[in-house]
Amino acid sequence: MTTLVSDFRSDTVTKPTAKMRRAMAEAEVGDDVYGEDPTVRRLEERTAEVLGKEAALFVPTGSMGNQLSLRVHARSGTEVILEGRSHIFHYEMAGMAALSGLLPRPVDAPRGRMTKEQVAAWIRPETVYYLPRTSVLALENTHNFAGGAVVPRSVIDPLLALAAEKGLRTHLDGARLWNAAAALGVSEASLAAGFDSVMTCFSKGLRAPVGSAVAGSKAFIAEARRVRKLFGGGMRQSGVIAAAALVALEDERQRLPEDHVRAKKLAEGLAGISGISLDVMAVETNIVFFFLEGEWGDSAAVTAKLKSRGVLAGAAAANSIRMVTHADVGDADVDRALRAFSEIAKGH
Ligand SMILES: Cc1ncc(COP(=O)(O)O)c(C=O)c1O
Incomplete structure:
Protein backbone atom coordinates (compact mmCIF):
# COMPACT_ATOMS: atom_id res chain seq x y z
CA MET A 1 0.00 0.00 0.00
CA GLN A 254 -7.59 -10.73 13.84
CA ARG A 255 -5.64 -8.12 11.86
CA LEU A 256 -3.94 -6.43 14.83
CA PRO A 257 -0.83 -8.66 14.91
CA GLU A 258 0.09 -7.14 11.50
CA ASP A 259 0.21 -3.70 13.13
CA HIS A 260 2.43 -5.09 15.87
CA VAL A 261 4.85 -6.61 13.37
CA ARG A 262 5.10 -3.26 11.52
CA ALA A 263 5.65 -1.37 14.78
CA LYS A 264 8.53 -3.71 15.58
CA LYS A 265 10.02 -3.23 12.11
CA LEU A 266 9.71 0.54 12.48
CA ALA A 267 11.31 0.39 15.94
CA GLU A 268 14.20 -1.77 14.75
CA GLY A 269 14.91 0.64 11.89
CA LEU A 270 14.72 3.71 14.12
CA ALA A 271 16.94 2.16 16.81
CA GLY A 272 19.70 1.83 14.21
CA ILE A 273 19.75 5.58 13.51
CA SER A 274 22.29 7.60 15.44
CA GLY A 275 20.84 9.85 18.16
CA ILE A 276 17.55 7.94 18.45
CA SER A 277 17.12 6.26 21.82
CA LEU A 278 14.61 3.43 21.64
CA ASP A 279 14.18 0.14 23.44
CA VAL A 280 13.04 -2.27 20.72
CA MET A 281 12.17 -4.94 23.28
CA ALA A 282 9.67 -2.54 24.86
CA VAL A 283 7.64 -2.36 21.65
CA GLU A 284 4.96 -4.96 22.33
CA THR A 285 2.00 -3.69 20.32
CA ASN A 286 1.34 -0.87 17.82
CA ILE A 287 2.91 2.15 19.57
CA VAL A 288 6.53 3.23 19.20
CA PHE A 289 7.87 5.86 21.59
CA PHE A 290 11.41 7.15 21.36
CA PHE A 291 13.73 9.93 22.46
CA LEU A 292 15.86 12.25 20.33
CA GLU A 293 19.34 13.01 21.54
CA GLY A 294 22.29 15.21 20.58
CA GLU A 295 22.00 16.91 17.18
CA TRP A 296 18.35 16.06 16.62
CA GLY A 297 16.98 19.02 18.54
CA ASP A 298 13.36 19.68 19.33
CA SER A 299 10.76 17.03 18.43
CA ALA A 300 8.35 19.63 17.00
CA ALA A 301 11.04 20.70 14.50
CA VAL A 302 11.67 17.05 13.62
CA THR A 303 7.98 16.29 13.05
CA ALA A 304 7.80 19.37 10.78
CA LYS A 305 10.71 17.99 8.72
CA LEU A 306 9.01 14.59 8.59
CA LYS A 307 5.80 16.24 7.41
CA SER A 308 7.59 17.88 4.50
CA ARG A 309 8.60 14.33 3.49
CA GLY A 310 5.03 13.04 3.69
CA VAL A 311 5.35 11.39 7.10
CA LEU A 312 3.16 12.42 10.02
CA ALA A 313 4.28 11.61 13.58
CA GLY A 314 3.33 12.96 17.00
CA ALA A 315 5.68 15.13 19.08
CA ALA A 316 5.00 13.54 22.47
CA ALA A 317 7.26 15.88 24.50
CA ALA A 318 10.13 18.28 23.77
CA ASN A 319 12.49 15.41 22.95
CA SER A 320 10.23 12.46 22.26
CA ILE A 321 8.09 11.24 19.39
CA ARG A 322 5.20 8.78 19.26
CA MET A 323 4.40 6.77 16.15
CA VAL A 324 1.48 4.38 15.88
CA THR A 325 0.88 1.65 13.31
CA HIS A 326 -2.62 0.80 12.11
CA ALA A 327 -4.57 -0.56 9.15
CA ASP A 328 -3.98 2.53 7.01
CA VAL A 329 -0.17 2.28 7.09
CA GLY A 330 1.56 -0.56 5.27
CA ASP A 331 5.11 -1.74 4.73
CA ALA A 332 5.78 1.01 2.17
CA ASP A 333 4.80 3.63 4.76
CA VAL A 334 7.23 2.14 7.29
CA ASP A 335 9.98 2.25 4.64
CA ARG A 336 9.14 5.86 3.81
CA ALA A 337 9.27 6.84 7.49
CA LEU A 338 12.66 5.17 7.98
CA ARG A 339 13.99 6.84 4.83
CA ALA A 340 12.77 10.22 6.07
CA PHE A 341 14.46 9.78 9.45
CA SER A 342 17.73 8.72 7.77
CA GLU A 343 17.66 11.77 5.50
CA ILE A 344 17.00 14.12 8.42
CA ALA A 345 19.79 12.45 10.43
CA LYS A 346 22.21 13.07 7.55
CA GLY A 347 21.09 16.69 7.37
CA HIS A 348 19.54 16.42 3.89
C1 LIG B 1 -5.59 4.74 26.69
C2 LIG B 1 -6.69 5.65 26.22
N1 LIG B 1 -7.79 5.78 26.96
C3 LIG B 1 -8.81 6.57 26.59
C4 LIG B 1 -8.75 7.28 25.42
C5 LIG B 1 -9.89 8.20 25.08
O1 LIG B 1 -10.59 7.87 23.93
P1 LIG B 1 -11.40 9.01 23.14
O2 LIG B 1 -10.41 9.74 22.31
O3 LIG B 1 -12.38 8.20 22.33
O4 LIG B 1 -12.06 9.88 24.15
C6 LIG B 1 -7.61 7.20 24.60
C7 LIG B 1 -7.53 7.97 23.36
O5 LIG B 1 -6.54 8.02 22.66
C8 LIG B 1 -6.55 6.37 25.02
O6 LIG B 1 -5.41 6.25 24.31
Whole structure:
Protein backbone atom coordinates (compact mmCIF):
# COMPACT_ATOMS: atom_id res chain seq x y z
CA MET A 1 0.00 0.00 0.00
CA THR A 2 1.45 3.40 -0.95
CA THR A 3 -0.38 6.45 0.26
CA LEU A 4 0.11 10.16 -0.37
CA VAL A 5 0.80 10.76 3.30
CA SER A 6 2.02 8.16 5.77
CA ASP A 7 0.09 9.03 8.90
CA PHE A 8 1.63 7.54 12.05
CA ARG A 9 0.13 10.07 14.49
CA SER A 10 -2.43 7.66 15.93
CA ASP A 11 -4.55 4.60 15.18
CA THR A 12 -7.55 6.93 15.53
CA VAL A 13 -6.86 8.30 12.01
CA THR A 14 -8.04 5.04 10.40
CA LYS A 15 -10.92 5.39 7.94
CA PRO A 16 -13.92 3.03 8.08
CA THR A 17 -13.85 0.07 5.69
CA ALA A 18 -16.27 -0.37 2.77
CA LYS A 19 -18.02 -3.09 4.79
CA MET A 20 -18.47 -0.68 7.70
CA ARG A 21 -19.89 2.00 5.41
CA ARG A 22 -22.34 -0.54 3.93
CA ALA A 23 -23.37 -1.71 7.39
CA MET A 24 -23.96 1.90 8.43
CA ALA A 25 -26.11 2.59 5.38
CA GLU A 26 -28.21 -0.51 6.00
CA ALA A 27 -28.39 -0.38 9.82
CA GLU A 28 -31.72 -1.07 11.44
CA VAL A 29 -32.25 1.78 13.91
CA GLY A 30 -34.55 3.20 16.57
CA ASP A 31 -34.40 5.77 19.36
CA ASP A 32 -31.74 4.45 21.74
CA VAL A 33 -32.72 6.81 24.56
CA TYR A 34 -36.01 4.84 24.53
CA GLY A 35 -33.96 1.62 24.35
CA GLU A 36 -35.33 0.96 20.84
CA ASP A 37 -32.24 0.70 18.65
CA PRO A 38 -31.74 -2.98 17.73
CA THR A 39 -28.26 -2.45 16.29
CA VAL A 40 -27.01 -0.75 19.45
CA ARG A 41 -28.54 -3.56 21.49
CA ARG A 42 -26.72 -6.15 19.39
CA LEU A 43 -23.41 -4.31 19.74
CA GLU A 44 -23.85 -4.03 23.51
CA GLU A 45 -24.72 -7.71 23.90
CA ARG A 46 -21.84 -8.87 21.72
CA THR A 47 -19.38 -6.54 23.47
CA ALA A 48 -20.44 -7.85 26.88
CA GLU A 49 -19.93 -11.38 25.61
CA VAL A 50 -16.46 -10.68 24.19
CA LEU A 51 -15.38 -8.91 27.39
CA GLY A 52 -16.89 -11.59 29.63
CA LYS A 53 -19.21 -9.20 31.46
CA GLU A 54 -22.95 -9.28 32.18
CA ALA A 55 -23.78 -6.14 30.20
CA ALA A 56 -22.31 -3.28 28.16
CA LEU A 57 -23.22 0.26 27.14
CA PHE A 58 -22.33 2.02 23.88
CA VAL A 59 -20.77 5.45 24.48
CA PRO A 60 -19.55 8.08 22.01
CA THR A 61 -15.96 8.25 23.25
CA GLY A 62 -13.43 6.47 25.41
CA SER A 63 -13.10 9.53 27.62
CA MET A 64 -16.82 9.50 28.36
CA GLY A 65 -16.64 5.77 29.12
CA ASN A 66 -13.81 6.27 31.60
CA GLN A 67 -15.38 9.30 33.24
CA LEU A 68 -18.83 7.84 33.63
CA SER A 69 -17.35 4.66 35.11
CA LEU A 70 -15.53 6.66 37.78
CA ARG A 71 -18.70 8.65 38.46
CA VAL A 72 -20.67 5.45 39.02
CA HIS A 73 -18.01 3.89 41.25
CA ALA A 74 -17.03 6.78 43.50
CA ARG A 75 -18.50 9.40 45.78
CA SER A 76 -17.40 12.99 45.39
CA GLY A 77 -14.43 13.87 47.63
CA THR A 78 -12.74 10.48 47.37
CA GLU A 79 -9.45 9.48 45.76
CA VAL A 80 -8.76 7.45 42.63
CA ILE A 81 -5.41 5.66 42.37
CA LEU A 82 -4.06 5.42 38.84
CA GLU A 83 -0.80 5.38 36.93
CA GLY A 84 1.04 8.68 36.55
CA ARG A 85 1.05 8.75 32.74
CA SER A 86 -2.38 7.20 32.30
CA HIS A 87 -4.82 8.69 29.81
CA ILE A 88 -7.42 9.29 32.50
CA PHE A 89 -4.97 11.37 34.53
CA HIS A 90 -3.20 13.23 31.75
CA TYR A 91 -5.51 13.59 28.80
CA GLU A 92 -9.10 13.83 30.00
CA MET A 93 -9.02 17.46 31.02
CA ALA A 94 -9.13 16.83 34.79
CA GLY A 95 -12.52 15.24 34.04
CA MET A 96 -12.79 13.31 37.29
CA ALA A 97 -12.31 16.54 39.29
CA ALA A 98 -14.47 18.70 37.04
CA LEU A 99 -17.33 16.25 36.54
CA SER A 100 -17.34 14.09 39.65
CA GLY A 101 -15.40 15.84 42.44
CA LEU A 102 -12.75 13.12 42.53
CA LEU A 103 -9.08 13.51 43.37
CA PRO A 104 -6.57 11.58 41.27
CA ARG A 105 -3.68 9.96 43.13
CA PRO A 106 -1.10 9.24 40.41
CA VAL A 107 1.48 6.50 40.99
CA ASP A 108 4.42 6.43 38.57
CA ALA A 109 5.24 2.99 37.26
CA PRO A 110 7.54 1.98 34.43
CA ARG A 111 5.64 0.24 31.60
CA GLY A 112 2.40 1.17 33.39
CA ARG A 113 2.86 -1.71 35.81
CA MET A 114 2.00 -0.48 39.27
CA THR A 115 2.92 -2.88 42.05
CA LYS A 116 0.82 -3.99 44.99
CA GLU A 117 3.26 -2.21 47.35
CA GLN A 118 3.00 1.10 45.45
CA VAL A 119 -0.78 1.03 45.49
CA ALA A 120 -1.03 -0.18 49.09
CA ALA A 121 1.07 2.80 50.19
CA TRP A 122 -1.65 5.16 48.91
CA ILE A 123 -4.79 3.46 50.15
CA ARG A 124 -5.96 5.75 52.94
CA PRO A 125 -6.57 4.19 56.35
CA GLU A 126 -10.16 4.30 57.61
CA THR A 127 -8.81 4.99 61.10
CA VAL A 128 -7.68 8.55 60.24
CA TYR A 129 -10.92 10.47 59.84
CA TYR A 130 -9.45 13.61 58.19
CA LEU A 131 -7.98 11.83 55.18
CA PRO A 132 -9.93 11.37 51.96
CA ARG A 133 -11.19 7.86 51.36
CA THR A 134 -9.73 5.86 48.49
CA SER A 135 -12.55 4.68 46.25
CA VAL A 136 -11.19 3.35 42.94
CA LEU A 137 -8.11 1.72 41.45
CA ALA A 138 -7.81 2.28 37.68
CA LEU A 139 -5.46 0.48 35.29
CA GLU A 140 -4.72 1.01 31.59
CA ASN A 141 -4.07 -1.87 29.15
CA THR A 142 -2.34 -1.42 26.77
CA HIS A 143 -0.70 1.57 28.39
CA ASN A 144 -0.59 4.27 25.73
CA PHE A 145 2.16 6.52 27.02
CA ALA A 146 4.29 3.65 28.22
CA GLY A 147 4.51 2.88 24.48
CA GLY A 148 1.57 0.51 24.06
CA ALA A 149 2.87 -1.63 26.92
CA VAL A 150 0.93 -4.75 27.77
CA VAL A 151 -0.13 -5.31 31.37
CA PRO A 152 -0.30 -9.08 31.96
CA ARG A 153 -2.37 -10.96 34.54
CA SER A 154 0.74 -11.44 36.70
CA VAL A 155 0.64 -7.66 37.29
CA ILE A 156 -3.17 -7.32 37.40
CA ASP A 157 -3.98 -10.14 39.84
CA PRO A 158 -2.15 -8.89 42.95
CA LEU A 159 -3.63 -5.41 42.37
CA LEU A 160 -7.19 -6.73 42.10
CA ALA A 161 -6.65 -8.88 45.18
CA LEU A 162 -5.51 -5.81 47.11
CA ALA A 163 -8.46 -3.77 45.86
CA ALA A 164 -10.87 -6.52 46.92
CA GLU A 165 -9.25 -6.72 50.36
CA LYS A 166 -9.50 -2.95 50.85
CA GLY A 167 -12.98 -2.54 49.37
CA LEU A 168 -11.94 -0.49 46.32
CA ARG A 169 -13.80 -0.53 43.02
CA THR A 170 -11.66 -1.32 39.98
CA HIS A 171 -11.79 0.15 36.48
CA LEU A 172 -9.84 -0.84 33.38
CA ASP A 173 -9.13 1.69 30.64
CA GLY A 174 -8.92 -0.85 27.86
CA ALA A 175 -9.04 1.58 24.94
CA ARG A 176 -6.58 -0.82 23.27
CA LEU A 177 -7.42 -4.00 25.18
CA TRP A 178 -7.74 -5.62 21.73
CA ASN A 179 -4.02 -5.02 21.15
CA ALA A 180 -3.09 -6.38 24.58
CA ALA A 181 -5.08 -9.56 23.93
CA ALA A 182 -3.55 -9.97 20.47
CA ALA A 183 -0.02 -9.46 21.79
CA LEU A 184 -0.46 -11.98 24.61
CA GLY A 185 -2.48 -14.43 22.52
CA VAL A 186 -5.28 -14.49 25.11
CA SER A 187 -8.95 -13.46 25.10
CA GLU A 188 -10.03 -9.92 25.94
CA ALA A 189 -12.32 -11.46 28.58
CA SER A 190 -9.33 -13.02 30.35
CA LEU A 191 -7.72 -9.56 30.68
CA ALA A 192 -10.98 -7.89 31.77
CA ALA A 193 -11.82 -10.56 34.38
CA GLY A 194 -12.19 -9.29 37.92
CA PHE A 195 -12.54 -5.58 37.05
CA ASP A 196 -15.80 -3.92 38.09
CA SER A 197 -15.81 -2.00 34.82
CA VAL A 198 -13.91 -1.99 31.57
CA MET A 199 -13.91 0.63 28.84
CA THR A 200 -12.84 -0.21 25.32
CA CYS A 201 -12.71 1.66 21.99
CA PHE A 202 -13.86 0.57 18.54
CA SER A 203 -12.47 3.74 16.96
CA LYS A 204 -8.74 3.07 17.30
CA GLY A 205 -7.00 0.00 15.85
CA LEU A 206 -10.37 -1.56 15.02
CA ARG A 207 -11.10 1.26 12.53
CA ALA A 208 -14.68 2.20 13.41
CA PRO A 209 -15.37 5.89 12.80
CA VAL A 210 -16.92 6.51 16.23
CA GLY A 211 -17.61 4.69 19.44
CA SER A 212 -16.51 3.01 22.63
CA ALA A 213 -18.21 0.86 25.24
CA VAL A 214 -18.18 0.22 28.94
CA ALA A 215 -18.93 -3.20 30.34
CA GLY A 216 -19.59 -4.58 33.81
CA SER A 217 -22.38 -6.01 35.94
CA LYS A 218 -26.03 -5.33 35.04
CA ALA A 219 -26.28 -3.04 38.07
CA PHE A 220 -23.19 -1.08 36.97
CA ILE A 221 -24.53 -0.66 33.43
CA ALA A 222 -27.94 0.50 34.68
CA GLU A 223 -26.21 3.29 36.62
CA ALA A 224 -23.79 3.99 33.75
CA ARG A 225 -26.79 4.53 31.43
CA ARG A 226 -28.10 7.23 33.78
CA VAL A 227 -24.70 8.95 33.97
CA ARG A 228 -24.27 8.75 30.18
CA LYS A 229 -27.47 10.78 29.87
CA LEU A 230 -26.28 13.19 32.55
CA PHE A 231 -23.02 13.75 30.65
CA GLY A 232 -24.95 14.45 27.44
CA GLY A 233 -24.23 11.09 25.81
CA GLY A 234 -27.78 9.78 25.31
CA MET A 235 -27.92 9.14 21.56
CA ARG A 236 -30.89 8.55 19.29
CA GLN A 237 -30.52 6.48 16.07
CA SER A 238 -26.98 5.56 17.09
CA GLY A 239 -27.37 2.19 15.40
CA VAL A 240 -25.89 3.97 12.37
CA ILE A 241 -22.52 4.16 14.13
CA ALA A 242 -22.96 1.00 16.22
CA ALA A 243 -23.25 -0.92 12.93
CA ALA A 244 -19.68 0.05 12.02
CA ALA A 245 -18.50 -0.81 15.54
CA LEU A 246 -20.05 -4.29 15.18
CA VAL A 247 -18.10 -4.87 11.96
CA ALA A 248 -14.98 -3.61 13.78
CA LEU A 249 -15.54 -6.04 16.63
CA GLU A 250 -16.11 -9.06 14.39
CA ASP A 251 -13.63 -8.38 11.57
CA GLU A 252 -10.71 -6.32 12.77
CA ARG A 253 -9.28 -7.98 15.85
CA GLN A 254 -7.59 -10.73 13.84
CA ARG A 255 -5.64 -8.12 11.86
CA LEU A 256 -3.94 -6.43 14.83
CA PRO A 257 -0.83 -8.66 14.91
CA GLU A 258 0.09 -7.14 11.50
CA ASP A 259 0.21 -3.70 13.13
CA HIS A 260 2.43 -5.09 15.87
CA VAL A 261 4.85 -6.61 13.37
CA ARG A 262 5.10 -3.26 11.52
CA ALA A 263 5.65 -1.37 14.78
CA LYS A 264 8.53 -3.71 15.58
CA LYS A 265 10.02 -3.23 12.11
CA LEU A 266 9.71 0.54 12.48
CA ALA A 267 11.31 0.39 15.94
CA GLU A 268 14.20 -1.77 14.75
CA GLY A 269 14.91 0.64 11.89
CA LEU A 270 14.72 3.71 14.12
CA ALA A 271 16.94 2.16 16.81
CA GLY A 272 19.70 1.83 14.21
CA ILE A 273 19.75 5.58 13.51
CA SER A 274 22.29 7.60 15.44
CA GLY A 275 20.84 9.85 18.16
CA ILE A 276 17.55 7.94 18.45
CA SER A 277 17.12 6.26 21.82
CA LEU A 278 14.61 3.43 21.64
CA ASP A 279 14.18 0.14 23.44
CA VAL A 280 13.04 -2.27 20.72
CA MET A 281 12.17 -4.94 23.28
CA ALA A 282 9.67 -2.54 24.86
CA VAL A 283 7.64 -2.36 21.65
CA GLU A 284 4.96 -4.96 22.33
CA THR A 285 2.00 -3.69 20.32
CA ASN A 286 1.34 -0.87 17.82
CA ILE A 287 2.91 2.15 19.57
CA VAL A 288 6.53 3.23 19.20
CA PHE A 289 7.87 5.86 21.59
CA PHE A 290 11.41 7.15 21.36
CA PHE A 291 13.73 9.93 22.46
CA LEU A 292 15.86 12.25 20.33
CA GLU A 293 19.34 13.01 21.54
CA GLY A 294 22.29 15.21 20.58
CA GLU A 295 22.00 16.91 17.18
CA TRP A 296 18.35 16.06 16.62
CA GLY A 297 16.98 19.02 18.54
CA ASP A 298 13.36 19.68 19.33
CA SER A 299 10.76 17.03 18.43
CA ALA A 300 8.35 19.63 17.00
CA ALA A 301 11.04 20.70 14.50
CA VAL A 302 11.67 17.05 13.62
CA THR A 303 7.98 16.29 13.05
CA ALA A 304 7.80 19.37 10.78
CA LYS A 305 10.71 17.99 8.72
CA LEU A 306 9.01 14.59 8.59
CA LYS A 307 5.80 16.24 7.41
CA SER A 308 7.59 17.88 4.50
CA ARG A 309 8.60 14.33 3.49
CA GLY A 310 5.03 13.04 3.69
CA VAL A 311 5.35 11.39 7.10
CA LEU A 312 3.16 12.42 10.02
CA ALA A 313 4.28 11.61 13.58
CA GLY A 314 3.33 12.96 17.00
CA ALA A 315 5.68 15.13 19.08
CA ALA A 316 5.00 13.54 22.47
CA ALA A 317 7.26 15.88 24.50
CA ALA A 318 10.13 18.28 23.77
CA ASN A 319 12.49 15.41 22.95
CA SER A 320 10.23 12.46 22.26
CA ILE A 321 8.09 11.24 19.39
CA ARG A 322 5.20 8.78 19.26
CA MET A 323 4.40 6.77 16.15
CA VAL A 324 1.48 4.38 15.88
CA THR A 325 0.88 1.65 13.31
CA HIS A 326 -2.62 0.80 12.11
CA ALA A 327 -4.57 -0.56 9.15
CA ASP A 328 -3.98 2.53 7.01
CA VAL A 329 -0.17 2.28 7.09
CA GLY A 330 1.56 -0.56 5.27
CA ASP A 331 5.11 -1.74 4.73
CA ALA A 332 5.78 1.01 2.17
CA ASP A 333 4.80 3.63 4.76
CA VAL A 334 7.23 2.14 7.29
CA ASP A 335 9.98 2.25 4.64
CA ARG A 336 9.14 5.86 3.81
CA ALA A 337 9.27 6.84 7.49
CA LEU A 338 12.66 5.17 7.98
CA ARG A 339 13.99 6.84 4.83
CA ALA A 340 12.77 10.22 6.07
CA PHE A 341 14.46 9.78 9.45
CA SER A 342 17.73 8.72 7.77
CA GLU A 343 17.66 11.77 5.50
CA ILE A 344 17.00 14.12 8.42
CA ALA A 345 19.79 12.45 10.43
CA LYS A 346 22.21 13.07 7.55
CA GLY A 347 21.09 16.69 7.37
CA HIS A 348 19.54 16.42 3.89
C1 LIG B 1 -5.59 4.74 26.69
C2 LIG B 1 -6.69 5.65 26.22
N1 LIG B 1 -7.79 5.78 26.96
C3 LIG B 1 -8.81 6.57 26.59
C4 LIG B 1 -8.75 7.28 25.42
C5 LIG B 1 -9.89 8.20 25.08
O1 LIG B 1 -10.59 7.87 23.93
P1 LIG B 1 -11.40 9.01 23.14
O2 LIG B 1 -10.41 9.74 22.31
O3 LIG B 1 -12.38 8.20 22.33
O4 LIG B 1 -12.06 9.88 24.15
C6 LIG B 1 -7.61 7.20 24.60
C7 LIG B 1 -7.53 7.97 23.36
O5 LIG B 1 -6.54 8.02 22.66
C8 LIG B 1 -6.55 6.37 25.02
O6 LIG B 1 -5.41 6.25 24.31
